[in-house]
Amino acid sequence: MSLKAFETLPQGSELELDRVLSNLKKDDAGLIAAIAQQHDTGEVLMLAYMNEASIRETLETGQVCYWSRSRQTYWRKGESSGNRQTLVSMSFDCDGDCILLKVEQKGPACHTNRRNCFFFEAKDNKVIVNSKPMV
Amino acid sequence: MSLKAFETLPQGSELELDRVLSNLKKDDAGLIAAIAQQHDTGEVLMLAYMNEASIRETLETGQVCYWSRSRQTYWRKGESSGNRQTLVSMSFDCDGDCILLKVEQKGPACHTNRRNCFFFEAKDNKVIVNSKPMV
Numbered sequence: 533m534s535l536k537a538f539e540t541l542p543q544g545s546e547l548e549l550d551r552v553l554s555n556l557k558k559d560d561a562g563l564i565a566a567i568a569q570q571h572d573t574g575e576v577l578m579l580a581y582m583n584e585a586s587i588r589e590t591l592e593t594g595q596v597c598y599w600s601r602s603r604q605t606y607w608r609k610g611e612s613s614g615n616r617q618t619l620v621s622m623s624f625d626c627d628g629d630c631i632l633l634k635v636e637q638k639g640p641a642c643h644t645n646r647r648n649c650f651f652f653e654a655k656d657n658k659v660i661v662n663s664k665p666m667v
Numbered sequence: 668m669s670l671k672a673f674e675t676l677p678q679g680s681e682l683e684l685d686r687v688l689s690n691l692k693k694d695d696a697g698l699i700a701a702i703a704q705q706h707d708t709g710e711v712l713m714l715a716y717m718n719e720a721s722i723r724e725t726l727e728t729g730q731v732c733y734w735s736r737s738r739q740t741y742w743r744k745g746e747s748s749g750n751r752q753t754l755v756s757m758s759f760d761c762d763g764d765c766i767l768l769k770v771e772q773k774g775p776a777c778h779t780n781r782r783n784c785f786f787f788e789a790k791d792n793k794v795i796v797n798s799k800p801m802v
Contacts, residue, residue, distance in 0.1 A: 535787060539779050543799040552787060552794040567702055567711060574709020576702060579765040591789055624794070625784035626777055630714040632785040642761055644674050649760035650767040652670060652687060654726055659687040659759070664678040 533557050535628035549591075553584055557629040563599055564629055568641065571620040571634035577641035578649045580607070582631060587622075594619045596635055615639040640666045668692050670763035684726075688719055692764040698734055699764055703776065706755040706769035712776035713784040715742070717766060722757075729754050731770055750774040775801045 533555050538547060558564050563581040570577055580598040582590070586606060589597045596617035600607035610616035617635040624631055642649040645665035653662040668690045673682060693699050698716040705712055715733040717725070721741060724732045731752035735742035745751035752770040759766055777784040780800035788797040 538787070538796070541796045543796055545796040547787075547794040547796075549789060549792045549794055552789075565700055565714060567714065569709075569711055574704075576704055576711065576767050579700060579702065579760065622789040623785035623797070624787040624789070625714065626779055626781075626786070627784070628787075630784070632711050644761055646761075649762070649765070650758040651761070652673070652682075652759040652763075654684060654687075654757040654759070657684045659682040659684055661673070661676045661678055661680040661682075662758070 533628065535624065535626060539626055552624060552628075553587065555628055556584070556624065557627060558583070561601070563601070564631060566598065566631040566633055568596065568617060568633045568635050568637070570637050575648055576650065577617075577635070577637055577647070580609075587631070590619055590633075591622065596633060610638065613639075615641065617641070668763065670759065670761060674761055687759060687763075688722065690763055691719070691759065692762060693718070696736070698736070699766060701733065701766040701768055703731065703752060703768045703770050703772070705772050710783055711785065712752075712770070712772055712782070715744075722766070725754055725768075726757065731768060745773065748774075750776065752776070 534557050562583045566582045567579050568577040583599045586597040586599050596609045598607040616638050620634040640647050646663050651663040653660050669692050697718045701717045702714050703712045718734045721732040721734050731744045733742040751773050755769040775782050781798050786798040788795050
């Protein structure tokens with residue numbers, strides 16, 4: 533499975549969603565990596581995983597739903613914390629093995645209460661904790 | 668392995684790079700997902716994979732080096748095409764299973780000659796090809 537057959541289509545071409553979803557390159561667990569990016573600032577918030585059902589739910593509801601690998605269940609982001617991700621756009625990459633979600637993130641995206649998850653920054657043979665939890 | 672033990676450290680804390688690298692949560696092939704983002708515009712360019720040696724090479728040389736899962740070898744981005752990625756910063760996420768690379772991307776990041784790989788955009792039960800190759 534891949535989207536290779538479609539990569540030479542001219543800009544503006546339309547494909548059926550079902551056809552694209554069935555050609556995604558999922559891993560052995562049926563999952564595909566999904567990057568969440570704050571739509572207006574460009575801040576990369578987190579990376580998580582989706583299966584086909586969570587992709588469909590996200591498109592239908594407009595609220596981002598992942599698959600939690602640690603809990604082995606659907607993870608409706610913010611369902612318990614209130615820190616929802618509202619979908620602005622969803623795009624698949626050339627290989628069909630990654631999703632880019634542009635979202636409106638309410639509050640922190642990270643379970644540590646930081647705005648984003650990428651707070652361990654490599655610098656000169658060290659790694660610096662470069663942010664703190666939101667209040 | 669995870670970076671969990673470090674997530675409550677105060678902002679500005681320093682860790683040894685070796686200690687963080689040895690605690691990354693790699694998959695069975697020793698790989699970790701890496702997001703490449705254009706540092707100044709925030710455009711998400713692509714997702715690829717790194718192993719510990721390619722992380723170290725990238726930090727040492729300042730040129731992004733991935734591990735190619737399809738070719739099972741080091742992939743020094745742009746080595747043949749000239750479309751290099753120069754590293755601006757590298758950060759690890761809270762779970763230690765994803766890397767965010769802020770880069771200066773020369774030319775297209777995508778093998779289709781598009782600037783980024785995320786050109787299949789879901790919209791109203793269709794998927795639209797939303798960009799074209801750079802000239």
